Every structure is written in structure tokens, then in C-alpha cells.
Amino acid sequence: MTTPVIDIRGLRKVYAEGSPAEVVALRGVDLRVEPGEFLAIMGPSGSGKSTLMNMLGCLDTPSSGTYLCDGVDVASLDATGRAKLRLSKIGFVFQGFHLLTRLSALDNVLLPLSYAGVPVAERAERARAALAAVGLAERAGHRPSELSGGQQQRVAIARALINTPPLLLADEPTGALDSRTGEEILALFKRLQAEGHTVVLITHDRHVADHADRVVIMHDGELHPDGWQPPDPAAPAEVHA
Numbered sequence: 001m002t003t004p005v006i007d008i009r010g011l012r013k014v015y016a017e018g019s020p021a022e023v024v025a026l027r028g029v030d031l032r033v034e035p036g037e038f039l040a041i042m043g044p045s046g047s048g049k050s051t052l053m054n055m056l057g058c059l060d061t062p063s064s065g066t067y068l069c070d071g072v073d074v075a076s077l078d079a080t081g082r083a084k085l086r087l088s089k090i091g092f093v094f095q096g097f098h099l100l101t102r103l104s105a106l107d108n109v110l111l112p113l114s115y116a117g118v119p120v121a122e123r124a125e126r127a128r129a130a131l132a133a134v135g136l137a138e139r140a141g142h143r144p145s146e147l148s149g150g151q152q153q154r155v156a157i158a159r160a161l162i163n164t165p166p167l168l169l170a171d172e173p174t175g176a177l178d179s180r181t182g183e184e185i186l187a188l189f190k191r192l193q194a195e196g197h198t199v200v201l202i203t204h205d206r207h208v209a210d211h212a213d214r215v216v217i218m219h220d221g222e223l224h225p226d227g228w229q230p231p232d233p234a235a236p237a238e239v240h241a
Contacts, residue, residue: 003071005167005198006033006056011065013051013221025051027221028065033200035166038193040201040209043218050171052218053202057090057169058082070166087116091160091168095175097152099144099159105131105151106140109159116163130158134188150181157188161197168192170201174208186211 013026025048033039043049054060055067058074067074070089077085092098099108110127118126131137134154144152153173160168170189174182189199190211201212209215215226 002035004032004034004068005037005070006031006200007066007068008032008055009066011052011055011067012063013055013060014063017063025221026055026062029221029223031216031223033198035198036193036196037214038189038199038201038212040203040212040215041218041223042203042206042209042215044204047218048221049202049204049218051221052223053169053171056167056200057092058086087112088163089165089167091163091165093153093156093160093168093170093173095172097144097149097156097176099152099155101144104141104143105136105147105155105158108144108155109162112159112162126162127158130162131155133161134158148181149177150184153177153181153185154188157185157192161192166198168197168199170199172203173201174203174205182208 008029008031011026011029012024015021015023015025029052041049041052051060055062056069058069061075069085072085072089074082074085100111103111106124106127109130110123113123113126128137128140131140134157136151136154136158139147139151144155147155173189174185177185186208189201193199199212201208203209217224217226217228219228219230
């Protein structure tokens with residue numbers, strides 16, 4: 001049996017617990033993602049999907065429940081351990097690209113390698129290979145301001161993949177792109193999945209979610225299978241004899 005890349009059980013997140021401002025963001029979430037899956041987590045703003053994204057990316061800690069990331073129990077790690085896990089096991093792709101404007105595409109991509117202690121002689125070679133993998137080999141020397149939105153997102157994807165992490169987390173990755181460029185980025189994710197990467201995509205857009213092989217619905221801090229619909233508050237209550 002293979003080890004799931006994500007194995008979450010009973011995950012809860014409560015902000016300002018016990019105070020008048022208490023907010024329950026996650027309500028006992030269970031989620032299992034196998035290696036090589038392409039999963040979309042879909043839900044509107046305020047549904048809890050961003051909180052779940054922060055948990056998956058080890059950017060925040062749960063109030064209760066367990067999260068095994070590629071077999072590692074995240075609760076057993078301190079802040080330094082979580083940072084090392086993010087570096088080795090998780091690649092992030094954000095809506096806003098998060099590129100450093102003063103650096104070239106090549107230098108943006110190789111940045112994680114410096115944190116990982118990769119020898120200087122290897123960094124540029126690996127970064128060039130990553131840029132070539134996303135179709136941007138000829139743009140290695142360009143700064144973000146000299147690239148289109150789609151090209152910037154490809155640079156961000158190359159950076160996310162540079163340490164060959166088992167998990168790629170994409171948070172609204174097409175939100176800042178026009179529809180044609182968004183389709184190109186989604187096709188790139190499909191290609192990466194075909195090459196063995198595990199992709200988890202967070203979106204509010206049904207069309208974007210449909211590019212994934214599996215979709216789950218986030219609503220009021222709970223996770224539901226695709227096709228689930230929230231109850232109609234206007235519908236009459238069911239009466240039992």
C-alpha cells in the first residue's frame with residue numbers, strides 16, 4: 001500500500017477559542033490524497049478552503065485532529081521542523097505569483113535551492129532545467145516586469161517544483177490570468193500530474209475545478225463529495241412521525 005501524500009483526520013481549526021469572537025473555520029475535516037492525484041477543493045469565500053490550504057501547507061497548526069504529510073506527522077514538528085518539511089515536501093503556487101521583482105526568472109526559481117543547501121554549482125543548472133520544463137528556457141534572464149502574467153505563473157510553478165516536492169499546492173493559480181492563459185496553466189498542471197506530481201488546487205471556479213480528476217466541496221468548514229448541495233434555508237423542515 002502506498003503512503004498517501006495527504007492524510008487528514010478530524011481536523012479542526014478554531015480562532016479565538018472560548019472568546020465572544022470565536023470562529024470555527026474547520027469542523028472535523030477528513031481528506032486523503034494519493035500520490036499522482038489531481039484534486040480540486042472548491043468553495044466560495046469564507047467556506048474554510050483558505051484555512052485548509054494553510055493547514056495543508058503547514059503554514060498554520062490545527063486546534064485538533066491529525067495531518068500526515070507524505071507520512072510525516074506534522075503535529076510532531078516544531079516551527080523549524082515545519083519549515084524544513086515545507087521546503088522538502090510542498091511546492092506552492094499562488095494567484096499573485098509572489099516573485100521577487102528585482103531578480104531574474106532564473107534567480108527566482110533557484111532561490112529555494114539556497115535555503116535547501118544545494119551547492120552553488122548545481123543551482124543554476126537545476127533552475128534552467130525547471131524553466132525549460134515549463135517552456136521558459138529562453139526567458140531565464142528576464143525580470144518579472146518583462147514577463148506576461150502567464151509567464152510569471154510558469155516561473156512560479158518552476159520555483160515550486162525545483163526541490164521535487166511530492167505535493168504541489170495551487171491557490172487560485174489562474175485567478176489573475178485571462179481565460180486563454182488560465183487554460184494553458186491548467187494544461188501544464190495536467191502534464192505535471194501525468195509526470196507523477198500530486199496536485200491540489202484551491203478554487204471557487206467550477207470550470208477550473210473540472211480540470212481535476214476529483215473535486216471536493218468546502219462549505220462552512222466541512223468537506224463534502226462533489227455534487228453535494230447546501231440545504232435550502234427556504235425549504236420547509238422535514239417532519240417525522
